[in-house]
Amino acid sequence: MSPVGRPRIFDMEAVLEAAMLLFWEQGYEATSLAQLREATGLSSASLYGAFGSKEGLFEKAVEHYIAGPGSVTDVVADEAESPREAIARLLHGSINMQTDTSHPRGCLVALSGTTRAPGAGQAGARKVVAARRAADRARIRACIVRGIASGELAEDTDVDGVTSMIHGFLLGISTQVCDGTSARHLHAAADAVLANWDAQGR
Amino acid sequence: MSPVGRPRIFDMEAVLEAAMLLFWEQGYEATSLAQLREATGLSSASLYGAFGSKEGLFEKAVEHYIAGPGSVTDVVADEAESPREAIARLLHGSINMQTDTSHPRGCLVALSGTTRAPGAGQAGARKVVAARRAADRARIRACIVRGIASGELAEDTDVDGVTSMIHGFLLGISTQVCDGTSARHLHAAADAVLANWDAQGR
DNA sequence: TCAATATCGGATCAGTCAATCCATAACTAG
DNA sequence: CTAGTTATGGATTGACTGATCCGATATTGA
CATH class of the missing domain: 1.10.10.60 (Homeodomain-like)
Structure with missing residues (x-):
C-alpha cells in the first residue's frame, strides 16, 4: 500500500x-x-x-x-423522487448552482468543448465534457420513461422530443447565466417548462 | 467617392x-x-x-x-406574423439552419464568448456575440409582449419567465446539435415548447 | 509626369505556448 | 547502510502566437 x-x-x-x-x-x-x-x-x-x-x-x-458543484444534476436519477419532482429539482437546482456567486457563472460541462479545433489536446478535453452531457441526457430520458410508466405522462409522449426540450433548456441556462439573466427569471422559466410537463400528462 | x-x-x-x-x-x-x-x-x-x-x-x-445564416432569427421581429407563428418559425428555422451539413454545426453566436479569460482581444470578441444574443432575447421578449396584447397569451403571463424559456431552449439547441442530437428530435422538442405557449394562452 | 496614398507579398518581431530536462530531495525495500 | 523510485523547483526547449515592418506595386489627383 x-x-x-x-x-x-x-x-x-x-x-x-x-x-x-x-x-x-x-x-x-x-x-x-x-x-x-x-x-x-x-x-x-x-x-x-x-x-x-x-x-x-x-x-x-x-x-x-462533477463530484462537486456538477452533482446537482444527479437528482434526476433518484428513483425515490417522482419523475416530475426529479426534473423540477434538476432545473431549479442547476439554476441555483450556476447563479451562485461563490464560483464562476454557468456550467463547466455545458460551456466547454463545443468547438472542433484540430488541435491534439482539445479532442480529449472535448470528449470528457461531451460524455458528461450525454450521461445527463440519458438520465433525463430515463426519467421521462419512468414518468410514462408511472402515468404522469401520456402513453404517446414523444420521449426524445421531451428529452430534447428539457435538456435543451438545461443547457441554455448556462449561456443565459453568462449573459447575466437573473435567477428569478430562470426559475420562472423552469416553472413554465414544468407546466408543459403537466400539460403533456392528460 | x-x-x-x-x-x-x-x-x-x-x-x-x-x-x-x-x-x-x-x-x-x-x-x-x-x-x-x-x-x-x-x-x-x-x-x-x-x-x-x-x-x-x-x-x-x-x-x-448575422447577415447570412444567422438571419434565421430575424423572423421573430416580423410583426406581420402572429407571435406564436413567429416563435415557431424562429425555433424550427434555427434547427434547420444549425443542422444543415453544408456548414459547421450549431450557432456561432450561441457558442462563442461564453468564457471570461483576461486576454485583451477576447473581451471585444465576447462583446460582439453577447450583443447579438441580447438583441435576440429582446426581440423574443417583444414578441411575447405582442402575444399578450393580441390575446394569444394570458394577461398575467410572466413575460421574462417565458422569454427565458424560449431563449434558453434556443441557446440549448446549439450544444445539442454539436453533440449530434438529430433534427427530428429537436423539431419535436420545439413543438413541445410551442404546446406550452398554447397552454399559457387559456 | 510627379507626388501622395494605400495594398500587396514576404520576412520578421518579441512574447507566449505546452512540454521537457536536470539536479536535488525524500521516501521504501532489502 | 545502499539501491531503487518518485516528487520537487527551476531553467529551458522548439514551436507557434498575434502583430509589425519593409520594399515593391498600383492607383488617384494635380
Whole structure:
C-alpha cells in the first residue's frame, strides 16, 4: 500500500479545486499552464508528473467538478423522487448552482468543448465534457420513461422530443447565466417548462 | 467617392465567408492567424490593413454571419406574423439552419464568448456575440409582449419567465446539435415548447 | 509626369505556448 | 547502510502566437 519514492507534498483536492475554477472561468483553451501554475502553486514538473498533460489535468478537474458543484444534476436519477419532482429539482437546482456567486457563472460541462479545433489536446478535453452531457441526457430520458410508466405522462409522449426540450433548456441556462439573466427569471422559466410537463400528462 | 491609393484586389465577401466558417467551426480562441491566412489566401499585411486585428476580423465575420445564416432569427421581429407563428418559425428555422451539413454545426453566436479569460482581444470578441444574443432575447421578449396584447397569451403571463424559456431552449439547441442530437428530435422538442405557449394562452 | 496614398507579398518581431530536462530531495525495500 | 523510485523547483526547449515592418506595386489627383 505504501507508495515507493518521494511522497507528494501538495494537496490534491486543493489543486483540483483551483484548476477547476480556472477552467470554469476561462475555458480549456484560454487557460494557460502559467496560470495553472500560479493558481495551484505547483511547478510544471509536478503538474506533468501528476497529470501527464494539460488535457489530463482538465479531465481530473472535470471529474472534481462533477463530484462537486456538477452533482446537482444527479437528482434526476433518484428513483425515490417522482419523475416530475426529479426534473423540477434538476432545473431549479442547476439554476441555483450556476447563479451562485461563490464560483464562476454557468456550467463547466455545458460551456466547454463545443468547438472542433484540430488541435491534439482539445479532442480529449472535448470528449470528457461531451460524455458528461450525454450521461445527463440519458438520465433525463430515463426519467421521462419512468414518468410514462408511472402515468404522469401520456402513453404517446414523444420521449426524445421531451428529452430534447428539457435538456435543451438545461443547457441554455448556462449561456443565459453568462449573459447575466437573473435567477428569478430562470426559475420562472423552469416553472413554465414544468407546466408543459403537466400539460403533456392528460 | 473613389478611394485614393492602390485598390484592394481580394473579394471581401469571400474572405469574410472563409473567416466566418473557420471561427464557426473552431471558436475565436482556437483559430490562429496562420489558419485564417491559409483559408482566406491573404497575407498578414492585408488582413491587418483591412481589419486592424484578429478581433476586428472576428467582428466583421460575425456581422457576415448575422447577415447570412444567422438571419434565421430575424423572423421573430416580423410583426406581420402572429407571435406564436413567429416563435415557431424562429425555433424550427434555427434547427434547420444549425443542422444543415453544408456548414459547421450549431450557432456561432450561441457558442462563442461564453468564457471570461483576461486576454485583451477576447473581451471585444465576447462583446460582439453577447450583443447579438441580447438583441435576440429582446426581440423574443417583444414578441411575447405582442402575444399578450393580441390575446394569444394570458394577461398575467410572466413575460421574462417565458422569454427565458424560449431563449434558453434556443441557446440549448446549439450544444445539442454539436453533440449530434438529430433534427427530428429537436423539431419535436420545439413543438413541445410551442404546446406550452398554447397552454399559457387559456 | 510627379507626388501622395494605400495594398500587396514576404520576412520578421518579441512574447507566449505546452512540454521537457536536470539536479536535488525524500521516501521504501532489502 | 545502499539501491531503487518518485516528487520537487527551476531553467529551458522548439514551436507557434498575434502583430509589425519593409520594399515593391498600383492607383488617384494635380
